[in-house]
Amino acid sequence: MTQTPEDAAPPSAVDGAVAQAVAPGYAFEGAVLELGGLMLDAETLSDVRIRIPLAMVNRHGLVAGATGTGKTKTLQLLAEQLSAQGVPVFAADIKGDLSGLATPGAPGDKITARAASVGQQWQATGFPVEYYALGGEGTGIPLRVTMSAFGPTLLSKVLGLNDTQESSLGLVFHYADRAGLPLLDLADLRAVVGHLTSDEGKADLKDLGGLSSSTAGVILRELISFQDQGADAFFGEPEFESADLLQVAADGRGLISLVELPNLQDRPAVFSTFLMWLLADLFHDLPEVGDIDKPKLVFFFDEAHLLFADASKDFLQQVAQTVRLIRSKGVGVFFVTQSPTDVPDEVLAQLGSRVQHQLRAHTPNDAKALKATVNTYPTSAYDDLGGVITSLGIGEAVVTVMNERGAPTPVAWTRLRAPESLMGPSDPAAMQAAVAASPRHAKYAEAVDRESAREKLAVRLEEGARKREAEQEAAAAAKAQQAEEKTQQRAGRSTRPRPDAPARTSRRTSQQEEGGLVRDVVQSGAFKDFMRTAAREIARGMFKTGRR
Structure with missing residues (x-):
């Protein structure tokens, strides 16, 4: 009853x-x-x-x-x-x-x-x-989890995403796994979503099919808001091993x-x-x-x-x-x-x-x-x-x-x-002493920041910048070669010697020497280091990965 x-x-x-x-x-x-x-x-x-x-x-x-x-x-x-x-x-x-x-x-x-x-x-x-x-916020051994282990389902619950956005976030995780981009912390996931919404990542975004640029933008904004709350402290390495809870x-x-x-x-x-x-x-x-x-x-x-x-x-x-x-x-x-x-x-x-x-x-x-x-x-x-x-x-x-x-x-x-x-x-003093004496304090206390998605994407952007630089150099060299050939053809058709021919030849020789000097500078190690540094700064500015 x-x-x-x-x-x-x-x-x-x-x-x-x-x-x-x-x-x-x-x-x-x-x-x-x-x-x-x-x-x-x-x-x-x-x-x-x-x-x-x-x-x-x-x-x-x-x-x-x-x-x-x-x-x-x-x-x-x-x-x-x-x-x-x-x-x-x-x-x-x-x-x-x-x-x-x-x-x-x-x-x-x-x-x-x-x-x-x-x-x-x-x-x-x-x-x-x-x-x-x-995340080490308070008195105690830090508890952290990698973003990959946390996964898109739980993260969608945290971010308050709807069903469509949750499915799209799952595609982002799938892309990161397929592309060999480890998602260890919140910055890694932001970097991947930022890449997919950038000009460089449009082709990758298109390949994902079910992920639209507008939905990716919504996810990125939610991740930024989440990070502003200090949530990035919870994600990273060393990741807590739940088996450590089974202690006697x-x-x-x-x-x-x-x-x-x-x-x-x-x-x-x-x-x-x-x-x-x-x-x-x-x-x-x-x-x-x-x-x-x-x-x-x-x-x-x-x-x-x-x-x-x-x-x-x-x-x-x-x-x-x-x-x-x-x-x-x-x-x-x-x-x-x-x-x-x-x-x-x-x-x-x-x-x-x-x-x-x-x-x-x-x-x-x-x-x-x-x-x-x-x-x-x-x-x-x-x-x-x-x-x-x-x-x-x-x-x-x-x-x-x-x-x-x-x-x-x-x-x-x-x-x-x-x-x-x-x-x-x-x-509180007794609690602090217990934390310091724990064998798990040495295991988890210090955060580890190994190479992950954001660093790999930064390197990829840097390599892309070098590739574009090389392509531009090759195009310029080809254009110069074509101009040289045209000049030689015109010179061959001319049978009457001109009074200023030696001067023209001298100027052409000088220009060729200057062109060779520019190529030597462009191909020098110092110039490449300069361009690499510039590309890295561009990457850090784009993905907010610069360390303070």
Whole structure:
């Protein structure tokens, strides 16, 4: 039966009927992640423990709820327990609070009371953490990706291109591959598009067929705007190897990799698509492992709504396919967002675990989203699940997970456990020291700028200038030769010697000597160096590749 949300408070359970219905669904035999205790109503807490089987975490999950309801603390709680059981974790640190995972938590009366209420033996604990930063903007090891690896599909999502423009961008990437022009950074792609829209590249543009000069111009303008936002820092080498996320500390605990996201509000699409690239790269590189006792990695995809907003149908299909298939690689994915309706149905259907914090129903749209959320849950023992969701307190959630047989567990109103690490940012100095000491800092810290598309196109332009110069010289020499032959023919027809013949011969000899001198200068190494430098400056001016 479908529940409908109402404004009234949820009714209390009578005689423990909820506990009797819920408890058998969470009696697992293998390793688990402890979430908290079952609440019978807003005041009454039972002794039933709500947990997730560790082996089912790679069936993916969702953590949802309005701002300030405790999603970040839930993520922290899950990351701690995964690490403790030897599972590496990757998460985006949106507000900087997750950096506290590296620091033991601060005890207090509230912590003690919550831990005691859910049967938790709380102990302040820090966990092994690795800090990353997109393009090195912030505290962390730089994360970069080459433009070729990022690909036209994800880039089209970032640039907000329509279907036609996305298809055209794919042709640009195809041309670069065919022409042997490595696309490593944003400047490389700009150089290629700039070449195709220039006089020198018109023939190449024509050969591409489906790419018009006007569409190429639109793509070039979007790339310039994208670069002006500072996005060029995210693309380049050394490219991050996603397998480095699958690290275990010396004590056997899983390494928690956190990526800092400064200025997220200015570049939201870059963040979400970069995370999607990481996920796709993991899928590409990792071997098939099937069903295993515990995941090889759990990937928390925060601010998930940014990934799906204004996404094309093809893009959504690729995301859904990646999420569906990466389970067999031993990777679990948790999407973190405000409402389950932020996630497309084809992706939402694959999320076996749900941790739903409070949703608010202050507007008609809120009420509609709440009703849609309730309809995604299996039948529950609560008469009004919508009322439960709107009345949840901070640190409480409605939970359903996938049991060891692959079936959904009963819906459980849960008071969540308290994280044992610091619920706030770690000390900046300690973070800097951790970054400097990491073996991956030496691997990724320094950017590499090897020869790629922009340099090759500059050389090609320079060679074209030399070829045109040689052709002009040859044409001038041929013209001079023709003039000389005509002069000799006229001289042969003349049988009467002229008084000024010696003078004419002298002038002709002088002109020939001057012509020879000019050709010697043109063919000299110094003159060619001068022309090469001039051509290089022209190329840099055209493609904006001059280094400052």
